[in-house]
Amino acid sequence: MDLNEENKNGKPIIDIEHIAKIYQMGSEFVHAIRDITLKIYKNDYLAIMGPSGSGKSTLMNIIGCLDTPTKGKYLFKDMDVSEMTDNDLASIRNKEIGFVFQTFNLLARSSSLKNVELPLIYAGVGKSERDDRAMKAMENVGLADRVNHKPNELSGGQRQRVAIARALVTEPSIILADEPTGNLDSKTGLEIMNLFNELWKAGNTIIVVTHEEEVARFAKRIIKLRDGLIENDSFNHHQRITNDTSTTSSVTNQ
Amino acid sequence: MNIGESITQAFDSVRMNKLRTFLTLLSISIGVFAIIGAGSLVDSINSSVFSEMEALGRNSFFIYRVPVLEMGHSWRKYAKRKPITYTVLKELKKELTLVDFVTAHGFSMANTIEYGENETDPDVNLMGVDENFFAAQNVGITKGRPFTAEDIDFNRNFAVIGNDIVVKLFPNIDPIGKRIKIKNHSYTVIGVLETKGAVLGEPQDNRVIIPLTEFLRYYASMWEYDLFITIKAVDYESLDDAIDEAIGTMRSVRNLKPWQENDFEVETNESLTEQFASFTGFLSYFGAFSGLIALIAAGVGIMNIMLVSVKERTREIGIRKAVGAKRRWILYQFIIEAITLCQIGGFIGIVMGLVASAFFGSLMNINLILPYSWVIFSIVICTLLGIIFGAYPAWKAAKLDPIDALRYE
Numbered sequence: 001m002d003l004n005e006e007n008k009n010g011k012p013i014i015d016i017e018h019i020a021k022i023y024q025m026g027s028e029f030v031h032a033i034r035d036i037t038l039k040i041y042k043n044d045y046l047a048i049m050g051p052s053g054s055g056k057s058t059l060m061n062i063i064g065c066l067d068t069p070t071k072g073k074y075l076f077k078d079m080d081v082s083e084m085t086d087n088d089l090a091s092i093r094n095k096e097i098g099f100v101f102q103t104f105n106l107l108a109r110s111s112s113l114k115n116v117e118l119p120l121i122y123a124g125v126g127k128s129e130r131d132d133r134a135m136k137a138m139e140n141v142g143l144a145d146r147v148n149h150k151p152n153e154l155s156g157g158q159r160q161r162v163a164i165a166r167a168l169v170t171e172p173s174i175i176l177a178d179e180p181t182g183n184l185d186s187k188t189g190l191e192i193m194n195l196f197n198e199l200w201k202a203g204n205t206i207i208v209v210t211h212e213e214e215v216a217r218f219a220k221r222i223i224k225l226r227d228g229l230i231e232n233d234s235f236n237h238h239q240r241i242t243n244d245t246s247t248t249s250s251v252t253n254q
Numbered sequence: 255m256n257i258g259e260s261i262t263q264a265f266d267s268v269r270m271n272k273l274r275t276f277l278t279l280l281s282i283s284i285g286v287f288a289i290i291g292a293g294s295l296v297d298s299i300n301s302s303v304f305s306e307m308e309a310l311g312r313n314s315f316f317i318y319r320v321p322v323l324e325m326g327h328s329w330r331k332y333a334k335r336k337p338i339t340y341t342v343l344k345e346l347k348k349e350l351t352l353v354d355f356v357t358a359h360g361f362s363m364a365n366t367i368e369y370g371e372n373e374t375d376p377d378v379n380l381m382g383v384d385e386n387f388f389a390a391q392n393v394g395i396t397k398g399r400p401f402t403a404e405d406i407d408f409n410r411n412f413a414v415i416g417n418d419i420v421v422k423l424f425p426n427i428d429p430i431g432k433r434i435k436i437k438n439h440s441y442t443v444i445g446v447l448e449t450k451g452a453v454l455g456e457p458q459d460n461r462v463i464i465p466l467t468e469f470l471r472y473y474a475s476m477w478e479y480d481l482f483i484t485i486k487a488v489d490y491e492s493l494d495d496a497i498d499e500a501i502g503t504m505r506s507v508r509n510l511k512p513w514q515e516n517d518f519e520v521e522t523n524e525s526l527t528e529q530f531a532s533f534t535g536f537l538s539y540f541g542a543f544s545g546l547i548a549l550i551a552a553g554v555g556i557m558n559i560m561l562v563s564v565k566e567r568t569r570e571i572g573i574r575k576a577v578g579a580k581r582r583w584i585l586y587q588f589i590i591e592a593i594t595l596c597q598i599g600g601f602i603g604i605v606m607g608l609v610a611s612a613f614f615g616s617l618m619n620i621n622l623i624l625p626y627s628w629v630i631f632s633i634v635i636c637t638l639l640g641i642i643f644g645a646y647p648a649w650k651a652a653k654l655d656p657i658d659a660l661r662y663e
């Protein structure tokens with residue numbers, strides 16, 4: 001069953017064809033990704049699953065333009081990413097992609113508002129607009145009262161919310177989350193997944209890498225990787241959609 | 255670009271690596287201190303000396319035994335030269351026609367002056383002068399009179415005293431006509447000098463002036479006293495002729511054969527000023543040079559700190575890159591940080607340098623000239639230092655691979 005046929009609202013945001021990523025370790029070659037073809041459309045909600053070492057993070061990094069494939073073709077909104085320079089990739093990451101990491105990756109010395117502002121700084125947005133937009137993003141993740149807190153003054157779940165606010169603030173085409181609940185307890189993890197659910201309902205395109213069925217259940221589409229290949233790519237008939245808005249007051253597609 | 259953030263980061267760096275940063279900033283401070291201190295002191299000395307020299311006018315010239323600022327190898331040659339004696343001075347006064355005056359004086363430090371039961375500290379300068387001294391050096395008399403040619407010729411036991419002596423020995427008495435004693439020789443006070451303060455660190459009021467002939471007889475008899483003769487030509491146009499005339503007279507007085515070279519030095523006010531300027535110029539360049547050496551050492555320290563900082567902040571660099579920082583932003587960030595570090599050190603050095611030169615300036619009683627050009631030079635140098643030594647660590651940071659950087663523990 002090919003889901004790419006089923007989902008036809010226009011052109012794909014991400015169009016990957018037969019990519020491979022091969023690392024050389026001394027004389028050995030590690031095929032982190034062997035041959036993957038994948039299209040992702042606007043407002044997709046994708047979960048990438050698979051055993052450890054199957055290439056999930058590698059694929060995510062390539063999709064997120066943090067890395068480039070060794071082989072194959074990657075079109076991001078019709079732009080050929082495999083041909084891009086470092087600077088071009090940086091500017092795609094800045095404008096089009098929002099990252100959420102397992103370990104949050106916030107700047108330890110900066111307040112949460114400053115952390116959320118960071119992508120806007122590199123986008124060249126002026127100070128006052130930056131403040132407004134960062135503030136709005138903080139509101140969207142329900143942390144308007146925590147803007148002056150440093151990461152070490154926040155709980156894990158709150159840190160991840162700040163990271164999500166940072167991912168949202170530039171209004172990216174796609175949000176990539178690599179094990180976003182991996183460092184959280186299951187209750188907090190669930191809150192984060194609810195937040196993603198709200199974001200998705202508000203029109204965002206989301207890819208989540210996860211080990212956990214519980215987390216993958218929120219996605220519209222689930223991809224299973226094994227040894228750098230797609231083992232299974234299917235529509236999630238049991239997608240969990242919450243109406244619970246207690247954690248997020250007003251999530252909108254900014 | 256967020257300059258403020260980079261500057262804050264630099265201060266953070268200072269806080270987090272206290273000792274290492276302290277040592278590096280210290281060497282920057284020392285370097286800048288050397289530059290500013292030497293520069294400001296030399297500028298101040300120069301301006302004092304030049305205003306002195308200017309007062310003499312540009313048609314003055316000088317005759318003396320050995321070069322003033324000679325630091326070279328030929329001191330042996332100079333050591334053998336005959337001293338310039340009072341006889342030479344008399345001869346010049348008699349023979350020279352193109353001059354306003356010929357004058358010379360002798361000088362001895364650390365004398366005690368007595369009057370009745372009272373005596374001064376043993377720190378009074380004693381000068382032996384001729385009748386032209388007062389006019390030539392612009393020394394005024396507030397009470398009584400200066401020496402006349404006769405006072406000198408008949409080596410009369412007269413003295414003209416400075417205000418400090420008046421204060422110490424004649425608190426409520428008119429000193430004129432009183433007899434003071436210097437090393438068991440008695441002198442009648444005939445005049446009081448105008449108060450002058452101090453010039454180049456020499457207090458001008460704590461002195462006693464007696465006729466040159468007296469001075470040479472009693473105070474310079476152990477050795478033949480070398481005179482430093484000042485001559486003023488009638489005008490600037492006759493300066494060269496007056497110098498030729500003086501050289502001719504000197505040679506005949508000292509019995510030089512035509513093939514022998516002069517055994518004395520002649521310099522004009524201008525050439526002496528130039529020599530002095532080149533000497534102090536050398537001093538300030540020496541200061542600047544040693545400062546630069548210290549700064550280069552500091553630069554290596556800055557590079558080291560920045561390299562450690564880049565390493566410690568690898569993950570941060572990864573985060574910045576992940577959210578879209580281009581290479582050049584990372585590069586700028588770290589270079590600005592390095593410049594900030596250098597400027598912190600430089601600022602401390604500038605302050606230290608100014609304080610030290612103000613201190614020495616007040617010791618030497620010269621007005622401190624704020625060495626703007628050296629301050630600007632230091633700021634520029636610190637900026638360059640930051641750029642040069644920050645460049646490599648910044649470049650290392652900028653070219654980090656975002657994934658590797660994010661994975662870094």
Ligand SMILES: Nc1ncnc2c1ncn2[C@@H]1O[C@H](COP(=O)(O)OP(=O)(O)OP(=O)(O)O)[C@@H](O)[C@H]1O
Nearest residue numbers: 023025030031032051052053054055056057058059
């Ligand atoms: N920089 C690298 N150099 C060499 N090999 C690498 C590198 N990055 C990843 N690999 C290898 O590529 C394979 C896929 O790694 P990847 O991180 O994508 O796995 P993953 O599916 O995310 O695993 P996990 O669930 O443990 O996070 C692994 O075998 C890994 O060892």
Ligand SMILES: [Mg+2]
Nearest residue numbers: 056057058178
């Ligand atoms: Mg992974």
